[in-house]
Amino acid sequence: xxxxxxxxxxxxxxxxxxxxxxxxxxxxxxxxxxxxxxxxxxxxxxxxxxxxxxxxxxxxxxxxxxxxxxxxxxxxxxxxxxxxxxxxxxxxxxxxxxxxxxxxxxxxxxxxxxxxxxxxxxxxxxxxxxxxxxxxxxxxxxxxxxxxxxxxxxxxxxxxxxxxxxxxxxxxxxxxxxx
Amino acid sequence: xxxxxxxxxxxxxxxxxxxxxxxxxxxxxxxxxxxxxxxxxxxxxxxxxxxxxxxxxxxxxxxxxxxxxxxxxxxxxxxxxxxxxxxxxxxxxxxxxxxxxxxxxxxxxxxxxxxxxxxxxxxxxxxxxxxxxxxxxxxxxxxxxxxxxxxxxxxxxxxxxxxxxxxxxxxxxxxxxxxxxxxxxxxxxxxxxxxxxxxxxxxxxxxxxxxxxxxxxxxxxxxxxxxxxxxxxxxxxxxxxxxxxxxxxxxxxxxxxxxxxxxxxxxxxxxxxxxxxxxxxxxxxxxxxxxxxxxxxxxxxxxxxxxxxxxxxxxxxxxxxxxxxxxxxxxxxxxxxxxxxxxxxxxxxxxxxxxxxxxxxxxxxxxxxxxxxxxxxxxxxxxxxxxxxxxxxxxxxxxxxxxxxxxxxxxxxxxxxxxxxxxxxxxxxxxxxxxxxxxxxxxxxxxxxxxxxxxx
Numbered sequence: 001x002x003x004x005x006x007x008x009x010x011x012x013x014x015x016x017x018x019x020x021x022x023x024x025x026x027x028x029x030x031x032x033x034x035x036x037x038x039x040x041x042x043x044x045x046x047x048x049x050x051x052x053x054x055x056x057x058x059x060x061x062x063x064x065x066x067x068x069x070x071x072x073x074x075x076x077x078x079x080x081x082x083x084x085x086x087x088x089x090x091x092x093x094x095x096x097x098x099x100x101x102x103x104x105x106x107x108x109x110x111x112x113x114x115x116x117x118x119x120x121x122x123x124x125x126x127x128x129x130x131x132x133x134x135x136x137x138x139x140x141x142x143x144x145x146x147x148x149x150x151x152x153x154x155x156x157x158x159x160x161x162x163x164x165x166x167x168x169x170x171x172x173x174x175x176x177x178x179x
Numbered sequence: 180x181x182x183x184x185x186x187x188x189x190x191x192x193x194x195x196x197x198x199x200x201x202x203x204x205x206x207x208x209x210x211x212x213x214x215x216x217x218x219x220x221x222x223x224x225x226x227x228x229x230x231x232x233x234x235x236x237x238x239x240x241x242x243x244x245x246x247x248x249x250x251x252x253x254x255x256x257x258x259x260x261x262x263x264x265x266x267x268x269x270x271x272x273x274x275x276x277x278x279x280x281x282x283x284x285x286x287x288x289x290x291x292x293x294x295x296x297x298x299x300x301x302x303x304x305x306x307x308x309x310x311x312x313x314x315x316x317x318x319x320x321x322x323x324x325x326x327x328x329x330x331x332x333x334x335x336x337x338x339x340x341x342x343x344x345x346x347x348x349x350x351x352x353x354x355x356x357x358x359x360x361x362x363x364x365x366x367x368x369x370x371x372x373x374x375x376x377x378x379x380x381x382x383x384x385x386x387x388x389x390x391x392x393x394x395x396x397x398x399x400x401x402x403x404x405x406x407x408x409x410x411x412x413x414x415x416x417x418x419x420x421x422x423x424x425x426x427x428x429x430x431x432x433x434x435x436x437x438x439x440x441x442x443x444x445x446x447x448x449x450x451x452x453x454x455x456x457x458x459x460x461x462x463x464x465x466x467x468x469x470x471x472x473x474x475x476x477x478x479x480x481x482x483x484x485x486x487x488x489x490x491x492x493x494x495x496x497x498x499x500x501x502x503x504x505x506x507x508x509x510x511x512x513x514x515x516x517x518x519x520x521x522x523x524x525x526x527x528x529x530x531x532x533x534x535x536x537x538x539x540x541x542x543x544x545x546x547x548x549x550x551x552x553x554x555x556x557x558x559x560x561x562x563x564x565x566x567x568x569x570x571x572x573x574x575x576x577x578x579x580x581x582x583x584x585x586x587x588x589x590x591x592x593x594x595x596x597x598x599x600x601x602x603x604x605x606x607x608x609x610x611x612x613x614x615x616x617x618x619x620x621x622x623x624x625x626x627x628x629x630x631x632x633x634x635x
Contacts, residue, residue, distance in 0.1 A: 153277055160304045163313040164332060167196030172317040173233045173335035174379045174389055176342055176365055178420050178442040179467035 002071055004123040007112035010069055011062065014102045018061045025049045025057045029085065032064045038078025048086060058098030059089050059111075066115055076119050084118035091141045110138040191227035194375075202231025203380060205239060209360025210386030217363070217378035217388055222408040224398050228375040230391075233317075233335035234382050241336065242383055246343035250350075254486045254537055258503050261288055262490050268514040272522050275308040279522075288490075293498050293510060293523040299470070300329035307332055307518050316518055321469045331469045332518035340472050340515065342383045344485055345440065345465075348476045349416070352461040354438045356415055358384030363412040368419035370394040370426040371563050372608075388412070394426045410434045417458075421446045422560045428457040435459055442467065444562070445543075446477070466543055468526055471513045481539040482530070489513040491540075492523065493532045506531040506542055549630035551580050554610025561630040567608045571596055578605075582633040585613035592618040 017023055026049040030040035041049070049060065063085060067076060092114075100107045113135040116123055122131050136142060163169055203210065217223065234242070255262040265288050273284040285291050299306060300321075307316070315334040346356060356364050360380070364387035374393040381389050390412065396402040413434045419427060420443035439454055439462045446464040455462045464477035471489060475482035484491055492500055493507040501507040509528045514520040530540035549561040564578060577589045586609065590601060598616040605614060 153280075156309055157277060157304055159313060160307045160316075160332075163316045164304060164318055164330065167194070168201075169196075169316050169318045169332075170194045171196045171202075171228075171230060172194075172319055173338045174230045174377075174381070174391070175319065175338055176345060176367065176381075176389070177418050177440060177465055177467065177473060178367070178369075179465070179469055179473065 001124040002116060002121055004109070004112055004116075007066060007069060007072075007115070008105070008108040011066055011102055011108040011111060014062055014065050018065045019058055019099060019102065021054065021058075023061055025060055028061055028064045032067055033078050033081065035068070036073050036076045036078060036081065038081075045082075053090070053093060055098050056090055056093035059093055059096075059101060060085050062098060062101050063089060063111065063115065066111065072115070072119065072121075075121060080119050084115060088114055088118055095140050095144055106138050107140075110135075110140060113138065191225070192229065195229045197229075197231070197233075199231070202229065202233060203382065204233065204235050205382040206380065207360065207382075207386050210380040210382070213360045213363075213380050213386055213388045214378060217380075217390060217412075220408060220411070222400075222404040222411065223378070224376045224392050224404070224408065225400070226376050226378060227373075227398075228377040228391075230375075230377045230379055232339055232379065232381055232383065234339055238336035238339070239382055242339055242343055245340065246346060249343055249347040249486055252486045252537065254484065255488075256490055256538070258532070258534060262488070264488055264514070265490060265512065268512065268520065269522065271308070271514065272520050275310050276306055276520065277309070278302070278305040280309075288512065288523065289500070291522050293494065293525050294521075295525045296329075296470075296527055299519075299521075299524060300331065303330060303332055303519065306520075308520065311517050319469055333469075333516050334518055337472065337516045337518070339381075339383060340487075342381065344473045344487065345416075345418075347485065348440075348463060348465070348473075349438055349461075351476075351478070352438060352463065354416070354461060356384055356387070358387040360386035363388035363390065363414045364416065365389045366409065366412065366414040366417050367391040368394060368417055368423045368427050370419075370423035371560075371566055372397070373566075374398075388414075390414075394423060394430075406430050406432055416440060418442070420444055420562070421450050422562060424454055424462075425450060428454055438463060440465055442473075451477075466528075466540070468511070468528075470519055470524065471511050471516060471521055474509075474511065475540050475543070478539070481533070481535060481541050482543045483535075484538040484540065486537070487513070488515055491532060491538065493530065494525070501531065503533050504531050504541070509540065509543075549632055550635050551578075551586075551609065551630075551632055552584060552634055553608070554612050557610070559609055563608060564605070564630065567604050568601070571601060571604060576629065578630050580632040580634055583613075584634070585615070587615045587617070589617050589619045 026041055026046040029049050034040045049057065051057065067081060096107060101111045117135060122128060269284060269288065269291060273279045273282065316332055317335055317338065319331045319333060321329050321331055358364055364381065364384050369392065371393065372395055376392050376398055379389040380386050394405060399405055410433050414436055416438045417424065417427065417436050418440040421441055424439060424441055436458055438460050439458050441462060442465040451462050451464065465473055466475045466482050467473035473485055474489065475484045490512040492510045494510045495501055495507045506529055509526045509530055511524045511526060512522055528543065530543040533539050533541050551559045551561065551564065553559045568576060576591065579587050588601065588605060595618050598618060602614055602616045
């Protein structure tokens with residue numbers, strides 16, 4: 001059980017270096033991985049962190065600061081951390097500017113909850129179901145997917161209504177009985 | 180054609196939108212000759228619409244194999260067992276139909292909520308599956324005999340499903356279509372102030388002719404053209420409804436068809452016998468709904484359910500299944516209309532389910548026509564009233580004629596136009612009779628009796 005409020009407070013206090021474009025992301029990630037007992041990045045595994053996805057790289061840095069929390073370090077596994085930094089954060093980078101994970105309370109909660117879920121840990125005082133439920137309320141990617149689905153549904157409904165109004169639909173086809 | 184008839188859809192040729200090549204993708208030279216003959220016939224009615232079968236080789240192939248499926252006569256369900264395809268249909272509907280998509284999928288059909296006609300058709304666009312090919316979509320406007328007129332989406336192939344089903348039903352009476360491009364196989368007969376009239380050919384019957392006609396004299400150059408036209412066409416089968424077929428029987432026709440099919444409203448035994456004597460052939464009552472196609476046909480004292488991929492439940496008012504033999508609402512589950520798959524669709528019609536070498540409907544209580552008396556004593560059938568009130572967008576209404584001839588019309592208040600508009604429409608049909616129009620809440624009555632008369 002980890003205190004969520006401690007994690008969000010930690011995010012609010014993220015040092016400016018962790019948002020700076022000057023900071024070497026592979027070096028920070030490598031340090032973090034070694035701190036939690038894993039091997040650091042080698043030339044190959046460092047490659048993704050040399051990408052040109054600047055917003056993602058900044059979120060990775062903020063997240064490394066978050067994961068450097070003492071209790072998290074004690075429980076994190078390198079494989080899960082890497083999965084979090086890449087698979088979980090990449091889609092988020094398309095939707096949220098990195099500084100918001102420091103300045104905006106909802107985004108801080110989102111990042112902290114995503115980290116806990118990725119590390120298979122629960123926030124203090126919450127069951128697994130409660131944690132999933134509360135994450136859903138701040139989950140940007142999920143909200144985006146829901147909005148996208150709603151948009152696709154709206155577009156389809158409009159296409160159906162248009163097809164129903166078209167002259168070729170109204171001419172119809174012959175019917176052979178009366179019902 | 181009357182200019183003052185308030186049904187804008189019937190402006191001649193206003194609803195056409197295709198070329199002949201699109202109407203009949205499989206048109207043969209023989210079929211073209213038949214089509215020209217029907218269109219240019221010296222006694223032809225005033226065609227006001229054009230309509231083909233729109234069947235491709237692939238859909239024709241599926242319809243032909245459907246005929247074999249029907250011949251097997253296998254329903255796949257009993258009083259205690261649902262058909263095997265139901266689970267798959269529930270899955271498909273809950274994953275692709277917008278109306279259902281956000282709901283969790285019930286484990287069993289009995290847990291699927293039933294849906295009524297108004298509920299379904301007032302938002303038909305929400306029932307067209309996401310993966311349905313919209314280029315196949317056609318719209319059929321219902322007459323509104325069982326509620327407000329509505330637009331039903333379907334595909335041309337689904338519309339043509341009637342043909343193998345009709346073949347299957349007629350085979351039971353020893354009647355077989357000859358078909359072919361030198362034969363008119365079907366004439367679909369209406370008798371109302373205005374209706375679509377068109378000439379067509381059917382690739383399913385190898386280019387045989389099909390004509391839809393309206394017996395009302397206004398639709399013809401001379402009233403006697405009706406007899407000259409029909410006797411010359413010598414159709415194999417007439418289809419119609421009890422009112423139009425009765426009007427057909429009044430004409431001095433010489434041609435004797437192989438069979439007469441009646442639908443759309445209840446065919447009484449008296450009318451059936453009269454028609455059978457007049458045309459000296461089997462007269463078969465069909466029961467179906469536009470949304471799902473033909474459901475059953477009359478076989479002696481019951482309606483035998485067609486062995487389609489169609490499941491019928493009989494439900495009581497609370498939505499519970501009735502025991503065999505107990506009457507309730509006919510409720511249909513059917514995925515054959517690709518534009519409108521139905522899960523537990525309440526038809527508004529009533530019957531009991533029983534087993535006589537397969538499922539049958541007993542005591543089918545369809546839509547009985549009522550005859551009103553207009554000004555100057557002319558008879559007006561309830562379907563004509565339906566026809567004139569439906570375009571006004573009324574949700575429901577009840578028309579009663581008192582013993583003194585006075586009319587009282589109660590209209591469901593939601594969405595109703597002002598009473599003067601309604602009165603004008605009804606007076607255009609009934610003439611100047613005492614008439615009282617009131618707006619009320621008719622939703623209290625689950626199945627309001629639409630037409631009643633003290634005169635009949």
